[in-house]
Amino acid sequence: MKERYDPQEIEERWQRQWEDAKLFRAGEDPKREKYYLLEMFPYPSGRLHMGHIRNYSIGDVVARYKQMQGYSVLHPMGWDAFGMPAENAALEHKIHPAQWTHDNISYMRSQLKRMGFSYDWDRELATCDVDYYRWEQLIFVRMYERGLVYRKKSLVNWCPVCQTVLANEQVEGGACWRCHGEVDKKELEGWFFKITAYVEELLEYCDKLTGWPERVITMQKNWIGKSVGAEVAFPLEDGSGAITIFTTRQDTLFGATFMVLAPEHPLVLELSKGKDQEAEVRTFAERVKRQDLITRTAEDMEKEGIFLGAYCTNPLTGAQMPIYTANFVLMEYGTGAIMAVPTHDQRDFEFARKYGIPMIVVIQPPGETLDPATMTEAYIEDGIMVNSAPFDGMENRQAMEAIVDYLEEKGIGKRAVNYRLRDWGISRQRYWGAPIPIIFCDQCGIQPVREEDLPVVLPLNVGPKASGASPLPDLPSFIEATCPNCGGAARRETDTMDTFVESSWYFARFTCPDYDREPLEREQVDHWMPVDQYIGGIEHAILHLLYARFFTKVLRDIDMVSCNEPFTNLLTQGMVIKDGAKMSKSKGNIVDPEDLIKQYGADTTRLFSLFAAPPERDLEWQAEGVEGASRFLHRIWRLVYEVRARIEENPFVGGKTDLTPELWEMRNKTHKTIKKVTEDIERFHFNTAIAAVMELVNHLYQTKDAIEDTPQARSLWHETVESLIMLLSPFCPHVAEELWATVGKKESVVTATWPQYDQEAIAEEEITVVVQVNGKLRDRLLVPVSAAEEEVKKIALASPKVRRHIDGKEVKKTIFVPKKLVNIVCA
Numbered sequence: 001m002k003e004r005y006d007p008q009e010i011e012e013r014w015q016r017q018w019e020d021a022k023l024f025r026a027g028e029d030p031k032r033e034k035y036y037l038l039e040m041f042p043y044p045s046g047r048l049h050m051g052h053i054r055n056y057s058i059g060d061v062v063a064r065y066k067q068m069q070g071y072s073v074l075h076p077m078g079w080d081a082f083g084m085p086a087e088n089a090a091l092e093h094k095i096h097p098a099q100w101t102h103d104n105i106s107y108m109r110s111q112l113k114r115m116g117f118s119y120d121w122d123r124e125l126a127t128c129d130v131d132y133y134r135w136e137q138l139i140f141v142r143m144y145e146r147g148l149v150y151r152k153k154s155l156v157n158w159c160p161v162c163q164t165v166l167a168n169e170q171v172e173g174g175a176c177w178r179c180h181g182e183v184d185k186k187e188l189e190g191w192f193f194k195i196t197a198y199v200e201e202l203l204e205y206c207d208k209l210t211g212w213p214e215r216v217i218t219m220q221k222n223w224i225g226k227s228v229g230a231e232v233a234f235p236l237e238d239g240s241g242a243i244t245i246f247t248t249r250q251d252t253l254f255g256a257t258f259m260v261l262a263p264e265h266p267l268v269l270e271l272s273k274g275k276d277q278e279a280e281v282r283t284f285a286e287r288v289k290r291q292d293l294i295t296r297t298a299e300d301m302e303k304e305g306i307f308l309g310a311y312c313t314n315p316l317t318g319a320q321m322p323i324y325t326a327n328f329v330l331m332e333y334g335t336g337a338i339m340a341v342p343t344h345d346q347r348d349f350e351f352a353r354k355y356g357i358p359m360i361v362v363i364q365p366p367g368e369t370l371d372p373a374t375m376t377e378a379y380i381e382d383g384i385m386v387n388s389a390p391f392d393g394m395e396n397r398q399a400m401e402a403i404v405d406y407l408e409e410k411g412i413g414k415r416a417v418n419y420r421l422r423d424w425g426i427s428r429q430r431y432w433g434a435p436i437p438i439i440f441c442d443q444c445g446i447q448p449v450r451e452e453d454l455p456v457v458l459p460l461n462v463g464p465k466a467s468g469a470s471p472l473p474d475l476p477s478f479i480e481a482t483c484p485n486c487g488g489a490a491r492r493e494t495d496t497m498d499t500f501v502e503s504s505w506y507f508a509r510f511t512c513p514d515y516d517r518e519p520l521e522r523e524q525v526d527h528w529m530p531v532d533q534y535i536g537g538i539e540h541a542i543l544h545l546l547y548a549r550f551f552t553k554v555l556r557d558i559d560m561v562s563c564n565e566p567f568t569n570l571l572t573q574g575m576v577i578k579d580g581a582k583m584s585k586s587k588g589n590i591v592d593p594e595d596l597i598k599q600y601g602a603d604t605t606r607l608f609s610l611f612a613a614p615p616e617r618d619l620e621w622q623a624e625g626v627e628g629a630s631r632f633l634h635r636i637w638r639l640v641y642e643v644r645a646r647i648e649e650n651p652f653v654g655g656k657t658d659l660t661p662e663l664w665e666m667r668n669k670t671h672k673t674i675k676k677v678t679e680d681i682e683r684f685h686f687n688t689a690i691a692a693v694m695e696l697v698n699h700l701y702q703t704k705d706a707i708e709d710t711p712q713a714r715s716l717w718h719e720t721v722e723s724l725i726m727l728l729s730p731f732c733p734h735v736a737e738e739l740w741a742t743v744g745k746k747e748s749v750v751t752a753t754w755p756q757y758d759q760e761a762i763a764e765e766e767i768t769v770v771v772q773v774n775g776k777l778r779d780r781l782l783v784p785v786s787a788a789e790e791e792v793k794k795i796a797l798a799s800p801k802v803r804r805h806i807d808g809k810e811v812k813k814t815i816f817v818p819k820k821l822v823n824i825v826c827a
Contacts, residue, residue: 007601040536134455211569225420275309433496
């Protein structure tokens with residue numbers, strides 16, 4: 001142990017000791033309550049950034065705190081290792097994705113260990129390892145057998161550069177999020193998970209996730225997007241069929257004056273075929289299809305469309321309705337067709353004005369009469385129905401049910417529930433992913449791979465083509481297979497799974513990573529699941545969390561887990577900001593954590609990331625903040641070394657009357673700090689918890705020289721310093737371990753019991769303050785010992801005994817002697 005704080009030396013030494021002692025190995029201890037703490041596992045991109053450091057530092061505080069509270073803590077780490085970035089990087093650097101991935105894992109693992117995070121490294125997993133994805137393939141097969149997996153043609157976002165399907169969220173401004181190339185629409189056969197089979201349960205359980213941020217719950221509900229309304233059929237004028245629409249505003253049906261189809265709707269090209277506008281319609285549809293959905297649905301996006309040269313009939317009014325295709329209608333929602341009511345929908349209003357389409361008012365404001373010719377915007381409030389035949393005069397909300405009854409009675413519509421959520425397309429035409437365990441046989445059709453023949457191993461003797469395309473379709477040794485049903489020649493599926501599949505169940509596999517008979521060992525998974533605290537970025541609030549919830553329910557229903565939801569509590573941490581923008585390579589504002597570690601050490605890096613802002617808020621990078629964190633650790637180091645000779649391991653017994661005022665104040669401050677830090681960690685208010693520790697250190701520096709060296713003082717220094725080190729340890733574990741050893745402790749500080757505050761010690765004490773007016777005693781007042789000068793003066797001036805001597809006089813000044821006297825000088 002050195003009297004000079006040398007973070008490089010002490011941190012690496014303690015990290016070796018923790019690893020040798022397996023201090024953070026988790027076990028199923030029936031005598032201790034379990035606590036499963038998990039941060040979203042990283043993609044092995046090559047290097048940790050400050051966003052990683054902040055995320056994992058937050059989790060490590062809680063893991064260490066819970067361990068000191070006596071919990072059996074599971075705190076694992078692994079790697080979300082499949083996906084396009086590895087392929088793209090491998091092509092750029094001319095190495096195999098497997099080598100690039102495993103090299104990155106090795107490097108990032110060393111970075112995580114250098115930060116001193118309390119992971120159980122015996123449970124480490126990587127999703128690209130066959131020992132992981134073999135079980136994912138088995139889950140796929142069992143889902144297929146239960147009808148939860150199916151294959152169909154669908155219109156997908158296709159990136160011709162990356163040669164793969166993109167999710168809607170991966171298309172930005174009509175371009176691929178990865179390569180920024182233009183995205184096309186393409187009809188492909190693909191595999192889907194039937195997440196819609198769980199849509200009601202996913203929605204219902206949103207209200208049971210009381211430990212999740214309300215913002216995330218709202219985002220999940222909106223993504224599921226439940227709407228209650230009606231389906232109505234609008235017959236095509238040529239008698240060839242009908243267009244079915246879904247609406248939640250059946251009260252406006254009588255005001256529908258035109259129909260609009262999504263550009264992707266199959267009727268767009270069919271209805272315009274042979275018409276004068278056929279070529280124009282085709283060009284328009286192709287252009288709009290390349291736009292991303294967010295752009296198309298933005299409020300400020302110009303509404304544009306084109307007439308198809310065809311008409312349908314409003315089934316309630318018999319009126320002819322022109323059919324358009326437009327950029328604001330999406331195939332993904334409802335039926336891909338909408339009835340347009342321009343007087344009562346602003347988007348339809350703007351479109352109708354632009355293209356000269358008639359308007360009919362069917363809801364009038366109470367006491368007013370709207371005229372379509374003079375309207376400047378759509379009327380979207382409630383009112384009285386007009387121009388609506390049998391429903392005229394009714395309040396529109398009251399007419400809702402009556403109109404649906406009428407539709408069903410006439411056979412032109414029915415009650416319906418619609419969801420925004422669509423089944424999850426998992427097929428990816430990429431190499432670096434988990435192979436889909438399906439075989440195609442000309443005689444028997446689609447066949448799942450038999451469980452005993454799993455895994456379907458991704459061949460590592462090939463890699464992605466120079467174009468980025470998968471080599472699997474051209475690899476006979478992979479494609480050629482035997483039908484599991486008839487034994488004849490067959491071919492293997494060459495698509496791989498969406499990487500969201502791997503991240504949808506990894507948290508369960510962490511509970512039993514070495515189990516080799518099934519994906520999950522039931523006793524272990526039921527012991528640890530659900531995750532007690534999950535931590536990650538808000539950018540995962542929808543897809544990852546929704547898919548993880550869906551997968552957990554599937555695993556429950558195929559008898560692999562017992563829990564209904566994967567994560568009891570969720571924290572979404574903010575980003576790390578520098579120069580007004582999120583840190584990123586493209587912006588050139590990256591701060592490399594390794595540079596900080598080399599200069600200041602891991603504890604300083606952790607402390608800054610935890611102190612600079614509350615976890616849920618964005619953290620603004622400030623170099624002086626790092627300097628401040630370093631100075632504080634040097635300061636606390638000097639304090640402990642300076643007072644360690646005064647420490648005597650003899651518990652204090654007694655109360656306030658047994659102590660001098662200075663000792664009582666030290667004990668009071670210590671126990672208030674214990675209470676504050678404990679409560680703040682529980683609430684994830686790490687910045688204020690650290691501030692409380694800093695205040696205690698400041699107080700000890702200010703009072704240490706005034707405290708005489710007595711047996712009581714030695715006992716209280718022992719209590720205070722030990723408490724201080726333990727309170728510091730979740731935030732800065734290396735310096736805490738070294739100081740713990742400095743005061744004579746043989747075991748790791750993380751094995752110590754978290755300090756408890758004494759209720760009597762934190763009671764707000766009162767002192768007697770003498771109040772004088774012009775030097776003469778006028779009152780004696782009891783005030784809190786912690787009361788500030790201005791508060792004491794205010795109390796003194798409010799005293800009735802004092803008021804009698806100062807009323808009508810000018811107060812020239814007020815003299816304050818801390819904890820003793822207030823003297824009011826009057827003219």
